[in-house]
Amino acid sequence: MTHPSEPRLVELPTEECWELLAAASVGRIAWTTTEGPVVVPVNFAVDGHSIHVRTAGFSSLVQKADAERVAFQVDRIDEELHTGWSVLARGPAEVLYGAAAQAGPQVTPWPHGPRSALVVIDVELISGRRLEP
Amino acid sequence: VTTRHDAEGRLRVIPAYDCWGLLESQEIARVAWLGAGGVAVVPVNHTVADGSLWFRTDPDTALGRECGGQRVVVEVDSVDAQTRSGWSVVVAGTAELVAAADVPELVDLRVWPTGSRNLFVRVDSAEVSGRRLFGPATPADSAPSS
Numbered sequence: 001m002t003h004p005s006e007p008r009l010v011e012l013p014t015e016e017c018w019e020l021l022a023a024a025s026v027g028r029i030a031w032t033t034t035e036g037p038v039v040v041p042v043n044f045a046v047d048g049h050s051i052h053v054r055t056a057g058f059s060s061l062v063q064k065a066d067a068e069r070v071a072f073q074v075d076r077i078d079e080e081l082h083t084g085w086s087v088l089a090r091g092p093a094e095v096l097y098g099a100a101a102q103a104g105p106q107v108t109p110w111p112h113g114p115r116s117a118l119v120v121i122d123v124e125l126i127s128g129r130r131l132e133p
Numbered sequence: 134v135t136t137r138h139d140a141e142g143r144l145r146v147i148p149a150y151d152c153w154g155l156l157e158s159q160e161i162a163r164v165a166w167l168g169a170g171g172v173a174v175v176p177v178n179h180t181v182a183d184g185s186l187w188f189r190t191d192p193d194t195a196l197g198r199e200c201g202g203q204r205v206v207v208e209v210d211s212v213d214a215q216t217r218s219g220w221s222v223v224v225a226g227t228a229e230l231v232a233a234a235d236v237p238e239l240v241d242l243r244v245w246p247t248g249s250r251n252l253f254v255r256v257d258s259a260e261v262s263g264r265r266l267f268g269p270a271t272p273a274d275s276a277p278s279s
Contacts, residue, residue, distance in 0.1 A: 006247040026212045026219075030165040030172045036204030037165040037172050041212060041221045069171035077161045077176065082245040084161070086176045110217040111266055112142035125170070131246055 007082055012128035017087045020074065020128065022046040027074040029053055029119070031065040031093070038064075044072070045105035049123050051089060054107045057097060057116040065119060066095040072121055087128035094120045140267035142217075147263030152222045155209065155263060157181050162209045164188060166228070168199040179207060182240045185255045186224050189244050192252040200228040200254060207256055218268030226259040 012020070021027070030039045038060065045052045051072050055061050070093045077084035096103075101118035109115055147155070156162070162179040165172060175196055177188040186207055190197045205228045212219035231253040236242075244250045 007245050009246045025214055028163060028174060030174045032167055032172050036225060037167055037206050039165045039206050039208040039223060041210050071172045071174050073163060073174035075176055079160055088174055090171055111144050
């Protein structure tokens with residue numbers, strides 16, 4: 001049943017997707033394992049057309065995501081107004097250690113702990129949608 | 134005794150029972166699946182009923198076309214940037230497409246956007262897991278210093 005006041009989904013232009021992505025501090029990184037996909041919220045930074053995520057050198061993320069295609073998603077949802085937006089970025093991930101991991105924008109993850117590895121997602125595809133009232 | 138201060142910046146496992154409660158506390162979840170273009174993540178309306186997690190989508194979307202019979206994860210979270218704290222709960226299971234006529238009546242699943250979204254997906258909740266990140270202790274948490 002369609003009603004004029006029901007929200008509708010609108011595609012977002014690429015530039016707006018990048019702006020929304022860059023303004024967020026927490027996103028969700030998704031990668032694939034033999035047991036299926038995994039999704040974890042992480043702190044991140046945007047550098048040009050890549051996404052930087054700092055993590056522990058022994059994490060499941062660095063073991064499974066290096067040289068694999070991953071997804072990165074951010075959104076903002078208003079549960080009262082039933083509106084919001086979501087941006088999905090996809091591309092291959094590269095895991096860097098040591099001096100190479102110190103380059104680029106500084107990301108300080110909220111959880112404490114060792115963060116010797118840097119995951120860099122080279123974004124090849126970005127898309128987003130907004131749910132408008 | 135674990136104090137709030139000890140917990141600051143630490144990730145703690147959330148017991149399964151509490152994970153279900155947190156899942157039900159939010160209307161929007163994010164589904165991740167492995168599609169033709171690699172792994173993808175999109176928000177969906179969801180509900181917990183009949184021992185399973187349910188979501189609805191449009192059969193013409195990539196999610197609707199690709200998730201049936203696949204292993205998927207459904208993630209719900211809540212994050213507070215001010216206190217640098219939050220939680221995340223994930224259900225991992227197999228997505229089963231259910232025709233609208235076969236959906237049990239107790240599955241009360243409304244969707245926000247207009248459009249058909251008449252494809253119901255039931256996720257057999259093989260595993261639920263969650264983690265909570267504690268933010269810094271606030272003055273209210275600590276005893277007055279001497």
